[in-house]
Amino acid sequence: xxxxxxxxFLLAFVVSVTLxxxxxxxxxSSNNAHSSPPKLTLPVKDGSVRFAVIGDTGxxxxxxxxxxxxxxxxxxxxxxxxxxxMGDNLYGxxxxxxxxxxFSEPYKPLLDNKVKFYATLGNHxxxxxxxxxxxxxxxxxxxxxxxxxxxxxxxxSNYMDKKQVKWLEDELAKDTxxxxxxxxxxxxxxxxxxxxxxxQLREVVEPIFLKYGVNVVLTGHDHVYExxxxxxxxxxxxxxxxxxxxxxxxxxxxxxxxxxYDRDLHFMLFEVAGNQMYFQAISRTGETIDSGMxxxxxx
Amino acid sequence: xxxxxxxxxxxISVFVAVANAxxxxxxQNDKAAIQMFExxxxxYVDLRNKVRANAPKLSKDSTPEQIHAYRTALEESxxxxxxxxxxxxxxxxxxxxxxRRTLKTEFQGKDRRELREQVFETETQGVVLRVNYPYxxxxxxxxxxxxxxxxxxxxxxxxxxxxxxxxxxxxDRESNVIIDYxxxxxx
Numbered sequence: 001x002x003x004x005x006x007x008x009f010l011l012a013f014v015v016s017v018t019l020x021x022x023x024x025x026x027x028x029s030s031n032n033a034h035s036s037p038p039k040l041t042l043p044v045k046d047g048s049v050r051f052a053v054i055g056d057t058g059x060x061x062x063x064x065x066x067x068x069x070x071x072x073x074x075x076x077x078x079x080x081x082x083x084x085x086m087g088d089n090l091y092g093x094x095x096x097x098x099x100x101x102x103f104s105e106p107y108k109p110l111l112d113n114k115v116k117f118y119a120t121l122g123n124h125x126x127x128x129x130x131x132x133x134x135x136x137x138x139x140x141x142x143x144x145x146x147x148x149x150x151x152x153x154x155x156x157s158n159y160m161d162k163k164q165v166k167w168l169e170d171e172l173a174k175d176t177x178x179x180x181x182x183x184x185x186x187x188x189x190x191x192x193x194x195x196x197x198x199x200q201l202r203e204v205v206e207p208i209f210l211k212y213g214v215n216v217v218l219t220g221h222d223h224v225y226e227x228x229x230x231x232x233x234x235x236x237x238x239x240x241x242x243x244x245x246x247x248x249x250x251x252x253x254x255x256x257x258x259x260x261y262d263r264d265l266h267f268m269l270f271e272v273a274g275n276q277m278y279f280q281a282i283s284r285t286g287e288t289i290d291s292g293m294x295x296x297x298x299x
Numbered sequence: 300x301x302x303x304x305x306x307x308x309x310x311i312s313v314f315v316a317v318a319n320a321x322x323x324x325x326x327q328n329d330k331a332a333i334q335m336f337e338x339x340x341x342x343y344v345d346l347r348n349k350v351r352a353n354a355p356k357l358s359k360d361s362t363p364e365q366i367h368a369y370r371t372a373l374e375e376s377x378x379x380x381x382x383x384x385x386x387x388x389x390x391x392x393x394x395x396x397x398x399r400r401t402l403k404t405e406f407q408g409k410d411r412r413e414l415r416e417q418v419f420e421t422e423t424q425g426v427v428l429r430v431n432y433p434y435x436x437x438x439x440x441x442x443x444x445x446x447x448x449x450x451x452x453x454x455x456x457x458x459x460x461x462x463x464x465x466x467x468x469x470x471d472r473e474s475n476v477i478i479d480y481x482x483x484x485x486x
Contacts, residue, residue, distance in 0.1 A: 092437045099363035123421070123440050127459075127472050128370055131361045139359035159459060160445035186442060195420070199413060204445035 035070070036286035040077045040269075041278070048273035049148040050078060053183075054242035055086030055220025056122065058102035064243035066284045067265050068106035074282065075110070078269055083107075083115060084152070086220030086239055087122025087185030089135065094126050102243075103134065118145065120154040122185040122220065127156075144171055150272050151177035155184035157201055157219075165204060172212035179272055179296060182209065183218040187238045189231055191254030192222030192262075194246055209234055215296060216277065224249050224262040225281050227290055231256075235294050239281070241265045261289040332393040333452045339389045340469070343478060344457050347471065350376045357473075373474040378431050386430050389469055390481035398451065398467065403486040405450045411486060417442060418462045418485055426463050433475045434461070434468070 044050075052071055057064055071083075090102050104111065111117075111134065119135035121127060130137040137143060141156040142164050153171070156164060172180065187195075188202035198221075209217065210232055220240035228236040242265060250260040265284040270277060281290040354372040357365065390398070406414050418441055425435040434440075441462040451460060454469075458478065461468045467484035468477055 094366075094436055096363035096367055123442055125440075126436070126475055128357075128366055128475075131357050131359055131366055133360035133362060137359075158440060158442050159448070160443075161448040162453065163456075165445065198417075198442075200417065200444035200446050201442075 034285050038070075038073045038077055038286055039288060040074065041280045041288060041291040042078055042269060042271045043273065043278060044078055044271070045273040047148070048271045049150050050080040050269070050271050051147075052080045052083045053086065053218055053237075053239050053268040053270065054083060055185075055238075055240040056088040056223055057085065057106070057243035058088055058090040058098075058124070059243035060091075060098070060102040060106075061243065063245075063265055063284060064102070065106040067242055067267050068108075068110065070282065070284060070286050071107075071267055072109045073286065074269060075113075075115075078271070080269060081115065082147070083110065083117045084154075084183050084218060085117055085119040085135070086183060086218060086242075087120045087157075088124045088220060088240075088244075089119050089122065089129060091124050091244070094129070099132065106243075118152065118154060120184050121156050121158055123158055142167060144175075146177060148272065149178040149274075151175050151180050153180070153182040153214075155182060155205075157184040157186040157198070160201060160204060165208070168205075169208055169212070172208065172214070175212070178275070179216070179277065180212070180214045181216045181218065182214050185219060186221050187219035187236065187240075188217065189228045189236045189256050190219075190222045190238050191226055191228075191251045191257045191260065192224050192238070192246065192249045193251050194249055195222050196251075197256075206232070206234075216294065222246065222249065224260060225266045225268075225289060226250065226256075226260040227258045227281075227292075228256050229258045233297065237268070237279075239266070239268050242267055259290045328393065329397050332391070332397045335391065336389060336394040336452055340454060340458055343389070344455050346380055347373075347377060347457060350380050370474055373471075374433060374476050377471070377474060377476060381431055384431050384479075386480060388430075389479040390467070394452075395481040395484070398481065398484055399486070401450050402447070402484060406447070406486060410446070414444060414447065415485060417444060419464070421462065423463045428463060428466060428468070428477065428480050430477055430479055432477060434470055434477055436475070 090098050116136055117134055119137055121141060127141060129135055130139050130141055142154060144151060144153050186198040186201050188206060189197050214234060216235045218237050218239060222238050223241045223244045223246035225241060226238040245265055248262055250262045266281055266289060269280045275296040277294040279292060280288060283289050351373060354376060355368050357369040421441040422439045426438045443460055457472050459470045459472050461470050465485040466480050466482050468480040470477055
C-alpha cells in the first residue's frame with residue numbers, strides 16, 4: 001500500500017514536471033506553425049545587384065531568428081549577395097555574448113555562406129561597433145561602397161555634424177553612379193506614431209539628396225514597415241521591424257503612406273537591373289506584404 | 300541751438316560706442332570661453348591618445364572579444380589618468396552659459412518644441428551622471444540633431460555631445476565614458 005502511494009506520488013510528480021517543462025524556444029516560434037512557402041516577385045535578372053534589408057534587429061529573440069531563417073529560404077530563390085542593416089543592431093548590452101545572440105546566431109547560415117552585412121548605427125548602438133568585423137564599416141561611422149551601377153551611402157543619423165554633411169556633399173558631387181541609395185537609422189518621413197518623421201534631420205539631408213540625385217532612402221527606427229509616397233521624386237522606405245515590432249503603430253490617417261505593415265516582423269529584398277529597381281517586403285512568416293518596381297529617372 | 304545739436308550728437312555717439320563696446324565685450328567673452336573649451340577638449344584627446352597607445356590595439360575588423368577588451372582597457376586607463384576629475388572642468392561656467400544662451404536663442408517656438416520632444420523621447424533610464432564612469436550600455440543614445448550640432452562648438456572625432464534629459468554630456472566616443480556634463484542645457 002505504502003509502495004503504491006510512493007509510486008503514485010512519483011508518477012504525479014513526473015507528469016506535473018513534464019507538463020510544466022518549458023517548450024524549447026524553437027517550438028514556440030510561430031514560423032514553424034504558420035509559415036508560407038517563399039514566393040518571389042523579383043525578376044532575378046542576369047547581372048543584377050541583389051541585396052536584402054533588415055532594420056532594428058538586435059533583440060536576440062526567437063522571432064528575430066525566424067526572420068533570419070526566412071531570409072535563408074528566400075535566398076535559395078533569390079541569391080542576394082549582401083544585407084544592409086538599418087541600425088539598432090544590438091539592443092541592451094554589447095558584450096561578446098550579445099554580438100553572438102543578437103547577430104551571429106540569427107544570421108549564422110547567411111554568414112556561413114559569405115553573405116556580407118553592411119551596418120549603420122542606430123540610437124541603441126555604441127559607435128565602437130564600426131570596428132566589428134562582420135558589420136563591414138571599416139572603422140567609419142559613415143561610408144560609401146559601390147556594387148555594379150549602385151552607390152550605397154551609410155550615414156550616421158545619430159550625429160549628423162558638419163563634417164559628415166560636408167563628406168556627404170563632397171562624395172555625392174563626384175558620384176557618377178546610376179543609382180544612389182542612402183541608408184541610415186532615423187526616417188526623414190514616417191507615419192509611425194512612436195517616432196514619426198525626423199523633421200530636423202530632413203531639413204539638413206533632403207536638400208542634399210535632391211541636389212545630387214539620390215534615388216532611394218532606406219531607414220529604420222520605427223518598428224514597422226512603410227513605403228512612403230515619393231517625396232519630391234525620392235523613394236523612402238522605413239524597414240524597422242527585423243527584430244522588434246510595434247504592433248498597430250502606423251497612423252491610419254497619415255497622408256505619407258503608400259503601403260504599410262505593422263502586424264509582424266519583416267525584411268526586404270531589392271534587385272537593381274539597369275534602370276529598374278525591384279523590391280519585395282516579406283513578413284517573418286514568408287508572406288509578401290509589398291512589392292513593386294521603381295524606374296530610375298534619367299538625369 | 301548749434302550747441303544743443305552738438306550735445307545730442309555727442310550723446311548719441313557715446314550711446315552707440317558704449318552699446319557696441321558692450322556687444323564686442325560679450326562676443327569676446329564668448330570667443331574666449333569657446334577657445335578655452337576647445338583647448339581643454341584637445342588636452343583631453345591628447346591624454347586619451349597617450350593612454351590609448353598602451354591599450355590593446357583595435358583594428359577595423361575586430362572580433363567582439365577584441366572590442367570588449369579594448370573598450371574596458373581604455374575606460375579603466377582613462378579613469379586612472381583622470382582620477383579626481385570633477386563636473387564642470389570642461390563645461391566651465393562661462394562655456395555652460397554660452398551653450399545655454401545659444402540653445403535658447405537658436406531654438407525657439409516650433410524648433411524648440413521639436414528639439415525637446417526628440418531629446419525627451421530618448422529612454423535614458425539607468426544612466427548615472429558621473430564623470431569618469433560609462434554611460435549605461437543598456438540605455439538609448441539621444442540623437443543630436445544636425446541643426447543643433449551646427450550651433451555648438453565643434454568637437455574632434457574622439458568626443459561627442461549627448462543629452463540625458465536637459466543635461467548635456469561630453470562622452471568619449473569609443474569608451475562611452477562621461478567626460479563631463481552640464482545641467483539645464485536644454486531650454
